Amino acid sequence: MVTVIIPAAGQGKRMMRGGNKVFLPLVDMPVLLHSVLTFSACSEVDNLVVVVASDEVVQVQTMLCNLTGIKPWKVVAGGSERQHSIANAIKVVPSTTKTILVHDGARPLITEECITNVIKASVVHKAAIVAVAVKNTIKTVDEDGWVTDTLERRKLWSVQTPQGFDAHLLRKAYEQAEKDQFVGTDDASLVERLGVRVKIVCGCYDNLKVTTPEDLTIAEALLKERKSMVESKGCDNxxxxxxxxxxxxxxxxxxxxxxxxxxxxxxxxxxxxxxxxxxxxxxxxxxxxxxxxxxxxxxxxxxxxxxxxxxxxxxxxxxxxxxxxxxxxxxxxxxxxxxxxxxxxxxxxxxxxxxxxxxxxxxxxxxxxxxxxxxxxxxxxxxxxxxxxxxxxxxxxx
CATH class of the missing domain: 3.30.1330.50 (2-C-methyl-D-erythritol 2,4-cyclodiphosphate synthase)
Known part of the structure; x- marks a missing residue:
């Protein structure tokens, strides 16, 4: 059984729109629902757990109730940090779940193909994350704005979601992080602390995270292009x-x-x-x-x-x-x-x-x-x- 946790409790301050960015309209539905529908369309996925702010739980429950064709779901209240939100979600993940995926609710362009690849890699390697090779040269800079080092680009990858893990392993990683009062930047960092190697699954550059107004514009253009391609292929014999x-x-x-x-x-x-x-x-x-x-x-x-x-x-x-x-x-x-x-x-x-x-x-x-x-x-x-x-x-x- 595969359970997908979708954290969507962020405030989205950089979006400068007021309120949670996952509720912003994107083409024909809120940002959040694009991910919900894509994961639901994936045959390997069994159920979903959506995490939102406590005062948004009812709103999201209503949205999902009005959505047809989606996998069984639960909505839970998040915490003060993303990590705390996911910890809350893990508590309601069915005990029969073998693999847990975590995917940002603000990444609406995820594809079924990518989801399937992560699930397969998670089963084989116990821990797998989607990432893309860094295109630009990356430098480290000190507090005064001076370059301190130029990193070797071929070894650098920009991490995305979903991130997939053996369910027992992820639970153990979160328990250890809570015990150590450690807060990581992503779920993989918690697993890495246990000495577990994490496998890279090559993702897509258009699997962007909607963070700023510019991201929303780009996401809309990409979704419209996908829709146009599907329609044109469907009509071409x-x-x-x-x-x-x-x-x-x-x-x-x-x-x-x-x-x-x-x-x-x-x-x-x-x-x-x-x-x-x-x-x-x-x-x-x-x-x-x-x-x-x-x-x-x-x-x-x-x-x-x-x-x-x-x-x-x-x-x-x-x-x-x-x-x-x-x-x-x-x-x-x-x-x-x-x-x-x-x-x-x-x-x-x-x-x-x-x-x-x-x-x-x-x-x-x-x-x-x-x-x-x-x-x-x-x-x-x-x-x-x-x-x-x-x-x-x-x-x-x-």
């Missing part, structure tokens, strides 16, 4: 799927950076090539172009052209996506495999998925990168080079 395959290989040499999936990977060798030699993205681009019968990357970005010397393959991947769109196609999904004996790249795959999805305007679930070795056989097994295979499917829209 002329879509045809096409499939393409890509393969590429590059030699490992000294004095080159190793770039895979747009991620710089620490290693004493790098891939040799005219551009940044990102063998994974080269295979993906060829697969996409092949699916559309538009040749290969050599035709569009020849290595004899000086403008492509050292160019980012992520930049070229974005351009391939534009070429695909110009010819009337939509990218449906990508599956790719990196073939390398060393270095080990598994820990970088979530960031690769994020980079590829962002370049092509896809959801994370439409991109799947894997890695394998050759058990020491061949050029890859000997560490002489790295290869990549990719399969892409696209939709032709007439």
């Amino acid at each position: 002329n879509e045809m799927m096409r499939v393409g395959m890509g393969y590429d290989v590059h030699k490992l040499v000294k004095n080159r950076k190793l770039i895979l999936g747009g991620v710089e990977i620490p290693y004493e060798l790098g891939l040799d090539g005219h551009s940044d030699a990102d063998v994974l993205l080269h295979a993906i681009k060829d697969a996409l172009l092949g699916a559309a019968a538009l040749g290969d990357i050599g035709r569009h970005f020849p290595d004899t052209d000086i403008q492509y010397k050292g160019v980012s393959s992520l930049f070229l991947l974005k351009r391939v996506g534009e070429i695909i769109a110009e010819h009337g196609y939509l990218v449906h999904n990508l599956d790719a495999t990196i073939v390398a004996q060393r270095p080990k790249v598994a820990m970088y795959i979530p960031e690769m998925n994020c980079n590829i999805a962002a370049a092509l305007g896809l959801k994370i679930g439409q991109v799947n990168v894997k890695a394998t070795t050759t058990e020491g056989l061949g050029f890859a097994g000997k560490g002489e080079g790295i290869a990549a295979y990719a399969v892409a499917s696209i939709l032709q829209v007439e």
Whole structure:
């Protein structure tokens, strides 16, 4: 059994609207109800616990009573801190619950796909959180406004919700936090204090938290775009799927950076090539172009052209996506495999998925990168080079 706790007791002072921001209208319903309906639509979810301020309990109960098609629910009063609110909710979670998810009521753009991924990861790893790779350089600053350090961006992730946990583990984490009088910034921080490792589940950049008026405007635009896409797909009977395959290989040499999936990977060798030699993205681009019968990357970005010397393959991947769109196609999904004996790249795959999805305007679930070795056989097994295979499917829209 999976129970979802939705904390929504915040005052939303930065929204500058007065009152709880989760009651603000967003497209066709209050912010809070978008999350309630999405979780209710997820087959893996069994029930909901919504946490609001004590003087808002009746209001939310009335809202939920008037909402059809939602999972069994309870509404409880929150506390002075988010952590206290969730502690109140945990007390009413059914004893039969095996997995507890916690999701901010002010994140209305969560998807069923993301929810399912978190639940699966929570079952396997006991603790899992949604996050996206940080795009900007992050610096630490002292009280006087001086930079003290520049953090390594590839290791930084912006944490979102839902966060999922084994129910027994989360209860234990909250009990220990209360005993120690510790207040964390999120639920995972309480679990981490117990020495439990937390697994990252790659999320979506549009899973934003509505905090300021600008966030509400962005959320409205994104929801309208989703609705428009669903309606247009529902009316279009002329879509045809096409499939393409890509393969590429590059030699490992000294004095080159190793770039895979747009991620710089620490290693004493790098891939040799005219551009940044990102063998994974080269295979993906060829697969996409092949699916559309538009040749290969050599035709569009020849290595004899000086403008492509050292160019980012992520930049070229974005351009391939534009070429695909110009010819009337939509990218449906990508599956790719990196073939390398060393270095080990598994820990970088979530960031690769994020980079590829962002370049092509896809959801994370439409991109799947894997890695394998050759058990020491061949050029890859000997560490002489790295290869990549990719399969892409696209939709032709007439």
